[in-house]
Amino acid sequence: MTNQEGSVSVMKRKTTTLAALAIVLGLALTGCGSDSSAGGGGTGDGTGGKLAGADLTVGSKEFTESILLAKITAQVLKNAGASITDKTGISGSATVREALKASEIDMYWDYTGTGWVNILGHTTTDVPKDLYQAVSTEDLKKNNVAWLEPAPFEDTYRIAVASEFAKGNDLKTMSDAAGYVKAHPDNGAVCAASEFINRDDGLPGLEKAYGLKFSNVVELDLGLVYTQIGKKCPFGEVFSTDGRIISNNLTVLEDDKNFFVEYRGALTLRKETLDKFPAIADIMAPVSAALTNKVITDLNAKVDVDGQKPQDVASKWLADEGLLG
Amino acid sequence: MSVTAPTTLRERPPRGPRRTRSGRSLVGYLTMPVFLVLVGVVLYLYVHAQDLDSIEVRSLNASRLTKAVWESVQLTVVSTVLVIAIAVPLGVLLTRPFTRRIRPYILAVFNIGQAIPTIGIFVLLAVAFLFLGFKAAIVGLVLYTVVPVLLNTMVGLEQVDDSILEAGRGMGISKFGVLRTIELPLSIPIILAGVRTALIINVGTATLATYINAGGTGDIIVAGLSTNRTLVQIVGAVLTAMLALFIDYLAGVAEDLLRPKGL
Numbered sequence: 001m002t003n004q005e006g007s008v009s010v011m012k013r014k015t016t017t018l019a020a021l022a023i024v025l026g027l028a029l030t031g032c033g034s035d036s037s038a039g040g041g042g043t044g045d046g047t048g049g050k051l052a053g054a055d056l057t058v059g060s061k062e063f064t065e066s067i068l069l070a071k072i073t074a075q076v077l078k079n080a081g082a083s084i085t086d087k088t089g090i091s092g093s094a095t096v097r098e099a100l101k102a103s104e105i106d107m108y109w110d111y112t113g114t115g116w117v118n119i120l121g122h123t124t125t126d127v128p129k130d131l132y133q134a135v136s137t138e139d140l141k142k143n144n145v146a147w148l149e150p151a152p153f154e155d156t157y158r159i160a161v162a163s164e165f166a167k168g169n170d171l172k173t174m175s176d177a178a179g180y181v182k183a184h185p186d187n188g189a190v191c192a193a194s195e196f197i198n199r200d201d202g203l204p205g206l207e208k209a210y211g212l213k214f215s216n217v218v219e220l221d222l223g224l225v226y227t228q229i230g231k232k233c234p235f236g237e238v239f240s241t242d243g244r245i246i247s248n249n250l251t252v253l254e255d256d257k258n259f260f261v262e263y264r265g266a267l268t269l270r271k272e273t274l275d276k277f278p279a280i281a282d283i284m285a286p287v288s289a290a291l292t293n294k295v296i297t298d299l300n301a302k303v304d305v306d307g308q309k310p311q312d313v314a315s316k317w318l319a320d321e322g323l324l325g
Numbered sequence: 326m327s328v329t330a331p332t333t334l335r336e337r338p339p340r341g342p343r344r345t346r347s348g349r350s351l352v353g354y355l356t357m358p359v360f361l362v363l364v365g366v367v368l369y370l371y372v373h374a375q376d377l378d379s380i381e382v383r384s385l386n387a388s389r390l391t392k393a394v395w396e397s398v399q400l401t402v403v404s405t406v407l408v409i410a411i412a413v414p415l416g417v418l419l420t421r422p423f424t425r426r427i428r429p430y431i432l433a434v435f436n437i438g439q440a441i442p443t444i445g446i447f448v449l450l451a452v453a454f455l456f457l458g459f460k461a462a463i464v465g466l467v468l469y470t471v472v473p474v475l476l477n478t479m480v481g482l483e484q485v486d487d488s489i490l491e492a493g494r495g496m497g498i499s500k501f502g503v504l505r506t507i508e509l510p511l512s513i514p515i516i517l518a519g520v521r522t523a524l525i526i527n528v529g530t531a532t533l534a535t536y537i538n539a540g541g542t543g544d545i546i547v548a549g550l551s552t553n554r555t556l557v558q559i560v561g562a563v564l565t566a567m568l569a570l571f572i573d574y575l576a577g578v579a580e581d582l583l584r585p586k587g588l
Binding site (some may be wrong): 001092093094118123193194195197198199200204219220221223224227228231232 | 378379382383384447448452453455457535536538540544547548550551552553
């Protein structure tokens with residue numbers, strides 16, 4: 001085979017792959033459209049004791065924390081007698097949500113802020129005091145999706161700096177940062193990912209709330225942001241419970257004006273699933289309550305920094321805490 | 326892709342634009358621009374008729390969109406010009422008899438460049454060398470598109486009939502003269518086909534440059550994806566597609582103009 005033919009056949013292969021992808025996508029879309037009820041195929045005694053006979057599919061978004069929460073949930077429910085299908089790591093918030101609505105999965109962890117803005121389509125200017133209450137009530141009424149009691153941890157946007165930089169310039173809060181940027185306009189760049197740059201409750205709102213104007217916005221893939229803080233930019237967007245905060249030796253600045261919307265994690269599932277297996281709420285409650293900011297950041301770091309498997313991290317934590325008892 | 330040496334390169338040109346020179350009438354030349362203008366108008370009217378929320382307004386305004394398209398044009402043009410500057414002379418060198426021995430190794434190296442996904446090169450440059458922005462994006466794009474232009478240059482030069490070259494030499498033209506007045510002109514259609522491929526690949530791949538702070542229409546697409554705003558995604562994707570079609574159209578016109586008479 002000559003090189004030329006080689007590249008031609010590669011081209012051909014690319015088109016066939018694309019065509020195959022299109023077909024698969026088409027099928028997936030039609031799958032979403034049809035409202036076949038699947039999922040809880042078990043008999044479901046509904047007495048609220050055990051989950052024997054329950055056949056549940058646990059999904060998650062593609063990032064570590066979401067996968068971890070799903071693995072924890074799966075093991076707890078399995079321990080209660082349910083048979084679990086693992087569909088963790090679905091790419092994109094919207095996709096996972098669609099999968100839930102289409103009964104491809106039965107439950108996944110979402111965040112109150114995401115529910116309010118992305119799912120229910122509100123803005124960040126009208127955030128109610130009790131965000132969880134508002135989101136769970138409205139989502140149940142509008143979309144038949146139930147939100148269990150949220151965990152205490154909050155995975156929200158924060159601005160972080162390199163720890164040395166924070167110490168050297170005495171930066172603890174966002175107000176300190178605003179002061180620093182004003183005093184050093186030549187050293188006030190922020191690294192951030194597209195979503196943060198474009199969301200009202202991200203950069204635009206943050207700058208307004210603190211009367212701050214970063215000198216330069218460096219748009220990067222989120223994974224790159226953590227590595228560039230303290231290098232290309234002194235400031236950077238992070239998620240407050242990300243394990244890479246520890247590994248990259250970053251200091252998270254306190255949101256002293258309470259600008260960022262609350263992002264508390266909660267298990268979401270279709271109402272029909274919860275009605276069929278009401279015990280899920282009781283079984284998950286103590287687990288959820290144990291997930292504090294520190295706990296989830298440590299667990300995230302075990303996966304992202306130490307390279308352990310989410311599955312193993314989840315089962316070790318559950319065993320250590322005695323939550324499988 | 327196979328990395329074996331192109332020993333018999335003259336079998337088939339990669340993209341055979343065998344349109345006759347007079348094949349395109351004025352109407353033919355106008356079809357694509359008119360189509361693109363129509364698409365643009367429809368897109369504008371459609372977006373205008375929507376109620377945009379604050380996130381959509383942030384992406385879908387004239388200055389942001391013009392900036393994104395202009396950045397994409399710069400990325401595409403600069404990377405393609407560099408690719409031509411690298412690949413064409415290299416193609417000439419690699420078809421000379423004295424480079425026959427090293428040819429497979431050099432081709433293998435460039436094939437590796439094309440085998441690595443561009444996003445991988447971007448991330449590598451960012452993480453390992455703290456290299457971000459426009460220049461880093463150009464490096465990624467160039468590495469990816471050198472191969473099609475290089476191969477087409479080599480194929481183009483090799484398909485020139487040996488007897489013509491011998492005739493030229495027999496008339497007392499120097500080796501360089503033969504290259505300049507016979508080989509290169511005769512291989513221009515095939516080289517240009519490779520350049521056209523590179524241009525189109527670059528328009529599409531340039532959308533990834535958004536991940537390393539190099540802007541482009543990828544900014545719009547990713548803004549739409551990450552905030553779940555379908556309208557923003559559509560605008561970004563349609564603009565990218567329009568740009569690709571337009572650049573392909575311009576390259577087609579250039580091909581018609583540069584093709585030597587009689588071919």
